[in-house]
Amino acid sequence: MIYLDYQATTPLAPEARDAMLPWLSGPEGMGFANPHSPHRPGRAAAAAVEVAREQVAALLPPGGRVIFTGSATEAINLAIFGRKPGQIAVSAIEHAAVLDTAQASGARVQILTAGSDGLVSPAQHLAPGTDVVAVMQVNNEIGTIQPVAAWADAAHAAGAVFLCDAVQGAGKLAPLEGADLIALSAHKLYGPKGIGALWIRDGVELSPLIHGGGQEGGLRSGTLSPALCAGFGAAATIALARQAEDLDHVGRLWRQGGGLLVEWILNGSAEHRWHGNLNLYRPGLDVARLMSDCRNLAFSAGSACASGSGRPSHVLRAIGLTDSLAKSSVRLGFGRYTTIEQLEDACARLDAAAAAQGV
Amino acid sequence: MPNAGPNTPTYLDHAATTPLLPAARDAWLEGMALWANPSSPHGPGRAARAGLEDARERVKAALAWDGEVVFTSGASEALALAIARCRLPLTGVSAAEHDAVLRHRENAAILPVDGGGLIEPASAALPGLIAVQHVNNETGVIQPLAAIATAVRAAGGLLLADCAQSAGKLALPDADLIAIAAHKFGGPIGVGALLVRDYAMLRPSGGQERGYRGGTEDLPGILAMAAALEAGAAWLAGAAALRASLETAIHAAGGEVVAAAALRIAAVGAYRMPGKSAVAQLIGFDAKGIAVSAGSACSSGSLRGSHVLAAMGVAGASEVIRVSIGRETTPADIDRFAAVWRALQPATASA
Numbered sequence: 001m002i003y004l005d006y007q008a009t010t011p012l013a014p015e016a017r018d019a020m021l022p023w024l025s026g027p028e029g030m031g032f033a034n035p036h037s038p039h040r041p042g043r044a045a046a047a048a049v050e051v052a053r054e055q056v057a058a059l060l061p062p063g064g065r066v067i068f069t070g071s072a073t074e075a076i077n078l079a080i081f082g083r084k085p086g087q088i089a090v091s092a093i094e095h096a097a098v099l100d101t102a103q104a105s106g107a108r109v110q111i112l113t114a115g116s117d118g119l120v121s122p123a124q125h126l127a128p129g130t131d132v133v134a135v136m137q138v139n140n141e142i143g144t145i146q147p148v149a150a151w152a153d154a155a156h157a158a159g160a161v162f163l164c165d166a167v168q169g170a171g172k173l174a175p176l177e178g179a180d181l182i183a184l185s186a187h188k189l190y191g192p193k194g195i196g197a198l199w200i201r202d203g204v205e206l207s208p209l210i211h212g213g214g215q216e217g218g219l220r221s222g223t224l225s226p227a228l229c230a231g232f233g234a235a236a237t238i239a240l241a242r243q244a245e246d247l248d249h250v251g252r253l254w255r256q257g258g259g260l261l262v263e264w265i266l267n268g269s270a271e272h273r274w275h276g277n278l279n280l281y282r283p284g285l286d287v288a289r290l291m292s293d294c295r296n297l298a299f300s301a302g303s304a305c306a307s308g309s310g311r312p313s314h315v316l317r318a319i320g321l322t323d324s325l326a327k328s329s330v331r332l333g334f335g336r337y338t339t340i341e342q343l344e345d346a347c348a349r350l351d352a353a354a355a356a357q358g359v
Numbered sequence: 360m361p362n363a364g365p366n367t368p369t370y371l372d373h374a375a376t377t378p379l380l381p382a383a384r385d386a387w388l389e390g391m392a393l394w395a396n397p398s399s400p401h402g403p404g405r406a407a408r409a410g411l412e413d414a415r416e417r418v419k420a421a422l423a424w425d426g427e428v429v430f431t432s433g434a435s436e437a438l439a440l441a442i443a444r445c446r447l448p449l450t451g452v453s454a455a456e457h458d459a460v461l462r463h464r465e466n467a468a469i470l471p472v473d474g475g476g477l478i479e480p481a482s483a484a485l486p487g488l489i490a491v492q493h494v495n496n497e498t499g500v501i502q503p504l505a506a507i508a509t510a511v512r513a514a515g516g517l518l519l520a521d522c523a524q525s526a527g528k529l530a531l532p533d534a535d536l537i538a539i540a541a542h543k544f545g546g547p548i549g550v551g552a553l554l555v556r557d558y559a560m561l562r563p564s565g566g567q568e569r570g571y572r573g574g575t576e577d578l579p580g581i582l583a584m585a586a587a588l589e590a591g592a593a594w595l596a597g598a599a600a601l602r603a604s605l606e607t608a609i610h611a612a613g614g615e616v617v618a619a620a621a622l623r624i625a626a627v628g629a630y631r632m633p634g635k636s637a638v639a640q641l642i643g644f645d646a647k648g649i650a651v652s653a654g655s656a657c658s659s660g661s662l663r664g665s666h667v668l669a670a671m672g673v674a675g676a677s678e679v680i681r682v683s684i685g686r687e688t689t690p691a692d693i694d695r696f697a698a699v700w701r702a703l704q705p706a707t708a709s710a
Binding site: 001003005011017025026033038039041042069074077096104195208210211212214222225228295296298299300 | 566
């Protein structure tokens with residue numbers, strides 16, 4: 001099996017796994033303690049959580065704090081509901097976690113359009129009274145890198161706070177500047193599932209979604225898992241240490257893979273892009289048949305969350321593809337642990353299977 | 360007997376969290392092999408999905424629960440989800456609820472508790488969503504949920520039971536919505552579930568878990584939770600004997616047992632040391648390598664008074680600590696605790 005779905009989730013880094021094991025202690029140790037307990041084992045667990053918080057904060061700009069959550073989805077919900085917006089602007093290519101939450105918040109929602117290059121131009125007028133603007137850093141389906149610094153400026157000029165879903169870019173790209181709220185997920189940067197984070201710029205006020213014991217400064221109640229925090233922290237540290245190396249590696253994979261799929265058409269900008277993503281189509285391609293013919297390749301047709309739905313991708317529609325071309329598109333995601341040989345093998349098989357369809 | 364030095368603490372704070380069971384740890388490690396996204400349609404994704412659905416069935420079987428299971432990051436999130444997404448508004452909460460419920464109260468009525476920590480079932484006869492915990496996290500008092508469920512339903516309401524302290528130990532109560540946390544019964548921190556008798560009781564939010572909870576599921580954690588539930592609770596019988604010897608020793612030293620006459624789970628108890636503040640007791644126990652708490656872990660750092668003890672009208676509430684017993688607790692742990700208690704107890708009070 002060749003895994004080419006790095007935007008859905010990434011393998012757990014061995015370093016992250018090792019960092020988690022001491023905190024998955026049973027009765028033989030004290031690593032199981034509740035980090036909110038004041039006794040000695042509790043304080044040791046709390047210290048591990050704080051170390052992890054610093055490690056994650058290293059991926060983010062100075063001048064803010066990291067709140068751990070159960071997922072990036074929860075971080076986004078906290079950011080949007082926590083601001084109680086009356087008017088919110090979100091890009092048309094946001095993840096459902098932003099689009100659906102904006103709708104559910106009860107705010108009036110302005111949709112910011114994307115061009116055929118998959119970029120959300122900051123030269124768009126924001127509705128008067130906009131409270132929150134949300135534009136993602138790297139799109140999860142087509143990998144396009146958005147002009148988020150310009151969007152942060154535009155949001156601030158309109159008196160709004162800028163929320164950035166940095167799930168796909170955190171740890172891979174330099175910390176994004178200008179945002180007020182940034183959502184992260186551990187399992188997209190080689191950390192464990194079940195933990196995310198919201199970075200909050202100092203001075204930005206939020207009200208909590210999950211009430212209770214008052215953990216995370218009262219913003220997010222619920223016992224934190226030292227194991228998940230430590231895994232997230234270690235993954236962040238490795239991502240930072242290997243950032244240039246990882247970037248070089250995906251660049252090589254991109255050139256090699258893209259070079260083999262000459263009959264395919266790329267969705268979204270080739271230049272303003274995270275190069276660990278190839279989203280491609282061939283007119284008339286039957287993707288369900290392709291998946292069935294290539295059973296030993298793990299790839300997807302759009303986001304994992306929407307994969308089962310059979311709906312055409314809202315991202316591909318937003319950048320101007322017809323439903324039929326959107327349904328003829330595939331997403332190949334690769335990264336740190338993908339080898340050139342794996343990608344070459346996969347591209348050859350996909351190309352042959354598509355050719356066999358006569359498209 | 361080894362000394363209880365700094366490297367071998369005597370852990371009597373199992374209500375805050377309890378050690379990960381070896382079987383749960385093994386399940387967690389095996390679950391790491393299923394690292395793909397359970398929502399992905401490819402082979403590894405489908406394998407993760409199959410593991411997830413299998414875990415869901417195992418959780419249902421272990422809990423003898425016929426309804427639906429929505430996996431969450433813990434009980435706090437499960438309670439927040441229940442309260443935010445229930446088709447009925449929250450109209451009543453018991454005065455002894457955990458803050459994870461109380462902080463969502465807004466205009467809901469407070470259902471008072473008596474000196475034994477129990478609510479009067481008739482007081483819960485309200486339309487809307489009524490939140491009453493199964494077992495109190497500070498005192499161990501068990502609420503009469505069967506009678507409460509009858510009263511709630513007769514009034515057209517739904518019962519939400521916070522079972523963070525009881526799930527995996529006692530049989531689930533009769534309730535419409537139930538919140539559980541894996542790390543209270545030997546599973547990992549960071550995973551829990553909302554049990555829902557029928558999805559029609561909730562408004563969907565979109566996302567994973569059939570549209571009732573967004574966020575990629577933590578499959579290793581979920582598998583570990585299933586394994587922890589399957590380990591059972593036979594140990595609780597032994598805990599009853601340990602607790603009896605603990606309370607005998609506390610009585611003999613001049614201490615008091617909170618809600619002594621109430622039906623309480625054997626795992627959790629609240630104890631007053633007259634004449635010595637809880638803060639001073641905690642420092643004393645911690646210095647001797649014994650981990651206990653004053654009230655819940657979440658509020659321990661804050662030094663706020665316990666709202667649970669206040670609601671019960673407990674005298675000397677600022678002198679009460681919580682001792683909670685787990686699967687791994689031994690008679691020697693209780694003996695060490697009792698010896699330190701005797702050393703800390705002010706002489707005037709033990710006369």
